Amino acid sequence: MSSVSPSFFEVVSYTPPDAIFELTKTYNADPVARKVNLGQGTYKDENGNPWILPAVRSAKEKIKDSNHEYLPILGLPSFRTLAADLVFGKHSAAIREGRVASCQALSGTGALHIAGTMLKQVLGRDTTVYITKPSWSNHRQVFESIGFAVQEINYSSSAGVDMQSLIQTLNEAAPKSIFVFHASAHNPSGWDCSPAQWKQIGAIVKERQLFPLFDAAYLGLTSGDYDRDAFAIRYFADELGLEIAVCLSFAKSMGLYGERVGMCAFSSNTPTITAAVESSLARMIRAEISNPPAFGARIVAAVLEDEELYAQWRKDLVTMSSRIAEMRWQLYQGLAELRTPGDWKRITEQKGMFCILGLTPDQVHYLQKEYHIYMAESSRVSIAGLNGSNVRYVAECINQTVKR
Ligand SMILES: Cc1ncc(COP(=O)(O)O)c(C=O)c1O
Missing domain, CATH: 3.90.1150.10 (Aspartate Aminotransferase, domain 1)
Structure with a gap:
């Protein structure tokens, strides 16, 4: 030998x-x-x-004869439109004015990775990403693996959200820092900001030119009402007119854990910027996975496009x-x-x-x-x-x- x-x-x-x-x-x-x-x-x-x-069971029946061709690079078009309407709200100015760039992602984790990769190109590698303490165990490694420095914000105590620490960190962070907010059902603390607290946070984010990234893994599952759970996202995007990132997962809200279906979306100031952002997302996806998986996206679209489902x-x-x-x-x-x-x-x-x-x-x-x-x-x-x-x-x- x-x-x-x-x-x-x-x-x-x-x-x-x-x-x-x-x-x-x-x-x-x-x-x-x-x-x-x-x-x-x-x-x-x-x-x-x-x-x-039950909605997913019926949707699977509906799509059972779908073919197995590749999806477009950015994902199933109907899925992207319906998911963006769902999270931003159909009447959102950002949606109506064509200011939301989106791509299908490998569930919430994949969406966070794409959002982080995009933001690194836009904001530079010296940008700090702030995550909450405590936070979902994967946040730190997702953003560190992209090359960002990650810092923690004291987010909660046994009595609720620690607004004082949160506001202090928002006030001290360098402009353009990225703040990863849990849109609803904070994991692991279970403490969410009230609408009044989101408004307070939003005002500082806007004034200090920080970048809000919403991790939206539990919309709908928190209160049972999707619109209510999406309050912070819609408030930041529409009421405050901010550019934001949304990392959406359908793992929990539709029970599609293994299908890995999610969406990464950015609202921006103009349709021209949006088109450029979307083209950049397409380039990233082509290089990383070529195009996303079809099954989960078809199920989500079948549920969202049918009134009964x-x-x-x-x-x-x-x-x-x-x-x-x-x-x-x-x-x-x-x-x-x-x-x-x-x-x-x-x-x-x-x-x-x-x-x-x-x-x-x-x-x-x-x-x-x-x-x-x-x-x-x-x-x-x-x-x-x-x-x-x-x-x-x-x-x-x-x-x-x-x-x-
Ligand atoms: C806060 C948070 N974000 C994102 C995710 C991502 O989940 P998935 O990639 O399965 O959609 C999870 C899953 O537990 C989570 O708790």
């Missing part, structure tokens, strides 16, 4: 696996029947099963958001009835899929080892993993763990 040449890959150091995906893997491998996964933020129905939304989807959003709200309430009630030491009221005050329970890493490990209840080490739980048959058990186990 000839001798082995030195490896080209010796410079590569080992990267530990992603904590949340690893947690799901450990959960799946756990043979115990009475186990609960509160780690990954995917919606489950009241029986603990993944839920195919659209009405059904609005109901589906209410079904998901009300089940999450009900589970928040039942978990809180369980802990309160058991007189579990701690401040649990916030579970019902926070919004969206997630909430941070405020347990120590030791308590989190104990819950996993002793009771087979899985959650992130920060004690962030996905409320959608709770249901009628496990919520009381989870409350009892948390109670036992806290009182230990």
Whole structure:
């Protein structure tokens, strides 16, 4: 046998696996029947099963004879038009005046990557990206992988949004800094800004010429009303007339996790700028993935373009958001009835899929080892993993763990 040449890959150091995906893997491998996964933020129905939304089920039936040709580089045209109308609002001046550039993206994460890559060309590599602390675990690495310096803004405490710190950071950041805002259902804190707080933030963003990027992964799922959840985006784009980026995902709002369907959109000042931005997006996509996947985009378009399916989807959003709200309430009630030491009221005050329970890493490990209840080490739980048959058990186990 000839001798082995030195490896080209010796410079590569080992990267530990992603904590949340690893947690799901450990959960799946756990043979115990009475186990609960509160780690990954995917919606489950009241029986603990993944839920195919009725609107999506019907849409799949409608598109079943579609061909398998390539989509255009920027994505399925009807999907892009309908998704932009959905998020900006049909009556948006930015839409009416042709000032929204968009492209289909590989779900919310892909949209963040495209938006970041575009903004690096526009604002330069010395721009700082501000993300919230805490934030979704992937934000930092998405923007650092593009080459940006990432800084954190103190966003929340156990009592709600820390407006004072947020405003201070907005006032101190260099002009043109990028601020990654969670449009609704802040992950992981569950604390959202009120419309009045968004107005305060918007005024500073405008005055100080900062760039707002909205991560819109949970629109519709937060309150059950898409328009209401899109308030901040529409306020910044239309009322304030700002140039913004929107990174939209249909993973949560349509339950299309594996289809990787999303959109990256920029509102800008003129249709001419918009055309140039869109052409640049097309160049980026051609170089990166050539053209996006068709299946998920066809499903979304079929739901949004059909009056009946659209009405059904609005109901589906209410079904998901009300089940999450009900589970928040039942978990809180369980802990309160058991007189579990701690401040649990916030579970019902926070919004969206997630909430941070405020347990120590030791308590989190104990819950996993002793009771087979899985959650992130920060004690962030996905409320959608709770249901009628496990919520009381989870409350009892948390109670036992806290009182230990
Ligand atoms: C805040 C936030 N942004 C973006 C995403 C992206 O999700 P996806 O790429 O699956 O659409 C997620 C997913 O959990 C999220 O929580």
